[in-house]
Each structure stands twice: as C-alpha cells, then as structure tokens.
Amino acid sequence: QSVLTQPPSVSxxxxxxxxxxxxxxxxxxGAGYDVHWYQQFQxxxxxxxxSGTGNRPSGVPDRFSGSKSGTxxxxxxxxxxxxDEADYYCQSYDSGLSAWVFGGGTKLTVL
Amino acid sequence: xxxxxxxxPTVVKATQTLTLTCTFSGFSLSTSGxxxxxxxxxxxxxxxxxxxxxxxxxxRYSPSLKSRLTITKDPSKNQxxxxxxxxxxxxxxxxxxxRPYNSIYFDYWGxxxxxxxxx
Numbered sequence: 001q002s003v004l005t006q007p008p009s010v011s012x013x014x015x016x017x018x019x020x021x022x023x024x025x026x027x028x029x030g031a032g033y034d035v036h037w038y039q040q041f042q043x044x045x046x047x048x049x050x051s052g053t054g055n056r057p058s059g060v061p062d063r064f065s066g067s068k069s070g071t072x073x074x075x076x077x078x079x080x081x082x083x084d085e086a087d088y089y090c091q092s093y094d095s096g097l098s099a100w101v102f103g104g105g106t107k108l109t110v111l
Numbered sequence: 112x113x114x115x116x117x118x119x120p121t122v123v124k125a126t127q128t129l130t131l132t133c134t135f136s137g138f139s140l141s142t143s144g145x146x147x148x149x150x151x152x153x154x155x156x157x158x159x160x161x162x163x164x165x166x167x168x169x170x171r172y173s174p175s176l177k178s179r180l181t182i183t184k185d186p187s188k189n190q191x192x193x194x195x196x197x198x199x200x201x202x203x204x205x206x207x208x209x210r211p212y213n214s215i216y217f218d219y220w221g222x223x224x225x226x227x228x229x230x
Contacts, residue, residue, distance in 0.1 A: 002157050036216035038158075045207055045220040046158065057218070089158055091216060097174055100148070100160040100211075 003028065004035075004090050004103035011109040012080045020075045020106045022090030028071075028101060033093040035073035037066055040087045040105075049088070050075065077108075085110045113137030115147075115208050115221035122227045129195040129226060133208030140166050140186040146211050147191040149182065151204040152223075159204075163211060164191055200228045 005023040012018040022035055029035055034053065038046035048057055050066040053073075065076045073092075077084055090103040119131035131149070138145055148163040162182040163171045172180050181194045191208060205225045209217035 034215060038217075045223050046217075047220070048216060048218050051212070051216050051218075091158075093215070098171065099173055100163070100217075102158040102160065104157045 002104040003094055003097070003101035004092060006088075006090060006103035006106045008104070009107045009109065011111055012077075013111045014080055014082060016080050017076060017078045018080060018108065019077075020088055020090075020108070022073045022075070022103050024071050024073075024092060024094075024101075026071060027096035028092045028094040029068065029073055030071035031095050033095070035066065035068055036091045037064075037075045038089045038091065040089065042086075046089060080110055082110045084108060113210065113219045115210065115219060117206060117208050117221045117224040119206075119224055119226065121225060122229055123198050125199055125228055125230050127198050129193075129198050129202070131193045131195075131206055131208075131224065131226075133191040133193070133221060135189050135191070135208070135210070135221075138210065140164075140184050140189070140191070142166055144213065146214065147184070148209050148211050148217065149191075149193045149206060150209055150217070150220075151202075151206045153201075153204040156204075161195075161206075162193060163214075198228045200230050202226070203228045 037050040039049045040046040094101045115135040146165040149161040164182045205223040207223045208221045210219040212218040
C-alpha cells in the first residue's frame with residue numbers, strides 16, 4: 001500500500017481536461033514537501049513530468065500543470081491527446097518515514 | 112548528457128543476495144550535493160523507493176527494507192552498487208537507478224532491469 005493515494009484510473013475524451021489527485025498526510029504533503037509527477041509508458045522508465053507546483057522539464061507541453069493544497073495535490077491535463085495515455089505517479093518526501101514516497105499510480109485512458 | 116544504466120542478474124533464487132550496479136555518466140558523485148538512488152517496481156504495481164547514497168557517503172534506506180539493503184559507491188568508476196539480501200519471489204521487480212535533484216525529485220532515470228526471483 002502506497003503512502004500517497006491516487007485513483008487507480010481516470011479517463012477522458014480527446015480535447016477534454018482531466019485531473020489526477022494525490023492525497024497524503026501531515027508528514028508528507030501536509031508538512032510542506034513538494035509533490036512531483038512522473039509519466040510512464042508501458043515498458044519504459046518513468047519520466048519526470050512536473051517538479052513542484054508547476055515546473056516542467058524542457059519538452060513537456062504546458063497542457064500539463066500541477067497544484068497543491070493542504071495534504072493533497074493534483075495533476076491537470078488539458079486538451080487531452082491520445083499520446084497522453086500512460087501511467088502517472090506522484091512523489092513527495094515523508095518526514096515521519098525519512099523516505100521518498102510515491103503514489104500508487106493512475107492509469108489514464110484516452111477514450 | 113546524463114545517463115544511467117542498471118546491470119545485474121536477471122534471475123536470482125530465493126534466499127540469495129542480489130547485487131545490482133548502476134553505471135552513470137554526465138555527472139560526478141564526487142560533487143557536493145550529488146546522489147544516486149534505487150527505486151523498484153513490481154510488475155503491474157507502483158514505484159517504491161529503496162535507497163540513496165550521497166557524494167559524502169551519507170546513505171538513506173527505505174525503513175521497511177533497511178535490514179536487507181546496502182548501497183555503496185565508487186566515484187572513480189561512476190558506479191553505485193545496491194545489494195539486497197534474502198531475496199524472495201515478492202522482490203521480483205524492475206529495479207531502476209535514478210539521480211535525485213537536490214534530494215527532492217528524480218530527474219534522470221535508467222532504463223531499468225527486471226529481476227525475477229525464483230522459488
């Protein structure tokens with residue numbers, strides 16, 4: 001069981017907006033630690049998608065954005081495209097565990 | 112250009128010790144603030160952070176696996192080695208090495224290596 005909680009799956013039609021939630025506790029997200037997002041296509045390594053609340057590595061479209069409030073964070077994808085179909089993971093740091101922690105992952109299906 | 116690559120056995124038997132090597136380029140583990148981490152992912156499951164070693168030999172381990180893990184480095188070879196003792200079939204996973212950026216997030220990842228534990 002992952003320390004950060006994500007919905008197992010989300011779906012949306014091309015062009016729509018979807019959000020993926022990431023819920024933590026007072027020892028990780030609620031303690032002020034940033035949340036980061038990774039995108040993983042089947043059979044490949046995760047790739048950093050967003051660091052913190054909005055920093056995108058070079059090459060990541062601005063259709064992807066992140067936000068955080070309290071003990072939760074969200075990844076939003078606007079103008080959904082077929083190529084966005086992948087697994088998405090959130091990640092933070094947990095001071096109680098003294099460990100880097102991940103969410104359980106969310107599978108995005110583009111209908 | 113920063114790259115990392117994992118190497119090691121593809122199959123180990125239960126109770127054996129796993130030794131994985133991460134060979135990297137494009138950065139130095141002799142540079143202040145730099146580290147290398149190991150993360151694993153069982154088939155169809157989530158990512159799990161395992162261990163991290165810093166340039167100054169400071170080491171961090173997952174609390175749940177700490178007793179079984181050892182991470183070491185050889186800056187001269189640009190390598191980091193992870194050993195995991197007493198392997199079990201539940202340890203079957205793809206093992207990744209990754210570079211932590213400012214100890215916050217992981218900005219570069221290796222391609223991963225699948226390790227299967229046979230009973």
